[in-house]
Amino acid sequence: MLTVESLTKSFELEDEVVHAVDHLSFCVKQSEVFGLLGPNGAGKTTTLRMILGLLKPDAGFAEVLGTRTSEDPEAVKLRLGFVSASDGVYPWLTVREMLLYFGDLYGVLPDVAAARCETLAALMGISHLLDRRAGGLSTGQRQRVTLVRGLIHDPPVMLLDEPTRGLDVVGVQTIFEYIARLRELGKAVVICTHRLDEAERLCDRFGLLHHGALAHEGSLADLQTATSRSHLVEMFVDLMQGVAHD
Numbered sequence: 001m002l003t004v005e006s007l008t009k010s011f012e013l014e015d016e017v018v019h020a021v022d023h024l025s026f027c028v029k030q031s032e033v034f035g036l037l038g039p040n041g042a043g044k045t046t047t048l049r050m051i052l053g054l055l056k057p058d059a060g061f062a063e064v065l066g067t068r069t070s071e072d073p074e075a076v077k078l079r080l081g082f083v084s085a086s087d088g089v090y091p092w093l094t095v096r097e098m099l100l101y102f103g104d105l106y107g108v109l110p111d112v113a114a115a116r117c118e119t120l121a122a123l124m125g126i127s128h129l130l131d132r133r134a135g136g137l138s139t140g141q142r143q144r145v146t147l148v149r150g151l152i153h154d155p156p157v158m159l160l161d162e163p164t165r166g167l168d169v170v171g172v173q174t175i176f177e178y179i180a181r182l183r184e185l186g187k188a189v190v191i192c193t194h195r196l197d198e199a200e201r202l203c204d205r206f207g208l209l210h211h212g213a214l215a216h217e218g219s220l221a222d223l224q225t226a227t228s229r230s231h232l233v234e235m236f237v238d239l240m241q242g243v244a245h246d
Contacts (some may be wrong), residue, residue: 001159001188006060007050009043009212020046022212023060028157028188032177035199036192037232038209039240044192046212048159064157078106081155081187083146084210086164091135095126095145098134099123099152106153113152120148123181124174140171147178149213157188166196176202196232206232210239 009021028034036044049055053073062069064079073137090098096117103113123129124144129137134145138220150158160179164172179202182189193199199206206223208216215234216223229235 001030001052001065002190004047004051004060005063007047007057007062009046009050009055009057019212021057024212024214025060026207026214026217028190030156030188031183031186032205033183033189033191034202035047035203035206036190036209036222037194037196037199037206037236039194042194042209043212044209045161047209048161048192051159052080052082060129069201078153079155079157081150081153081158082161083150083158083163084161085163085167089119089134089137089145091133091144094131094133095121095137095187098145099130099149099229102149103152110155110163116152116154117148120126120151124148124178130178139167140174143167143171144174147174155187158190160189160191160193162193162195163191164193164198172198196236200232208232208235208239215239 004027005025007021007024011018011020021114024047026034038044038048046055050057051069053069064076067075069076093101099117100113103116108116117130121130124147124228126141126144127146129141129145134142137145163175166177179189191202200220205219206217207214208223216226218226223235224230227235227238229238
């Protein structure tokens, strides 16, 4: 459903060229959760921005259901849902108004958006919040609203950027349940995170980013065989120290 092929992006910082993403390739299938993992600065968010069509790659492409971002960015955006820990809500709108507004932005018919709003609100336990102003919600409530918003146009591919950052135990569990639901719905899911312990519980396959390049890719069993390490944290410690096994 999602194919990333040789994505490359560099930035000039003063007199230095920084290779943020270096010929990155991976694919994600239906009902699969792929963890794009790495420390801060590894290139995760830059990769998501290129997939979303917000940043033009120097080379390579991202493709959703056969359509490339470079060829038809608007069509690709309609097929993507995006959830970020930094996403805000519109405080002067009610939750229902905000969700319907985003449905309209994505071209969802009003009746369909209204029905989907009710269904998703019930799924995420926010039905009682639909007619409250978003500005008065707690952090956990805002989080659930953001998760519903990402699905209002029923995209086949979901991108989650550091979705558990700043959340307490209950909030993290909400994210886990949400991702399990996305898998049940047949979505292809990409999670960018540096929380490796959580990634081990959530993801079917992993891509380990180091300096913008994919150092290892595969299931946890594949990575354990390739690195002779049991856990993702140990694999990354090796990468950071320059002693990871090939």
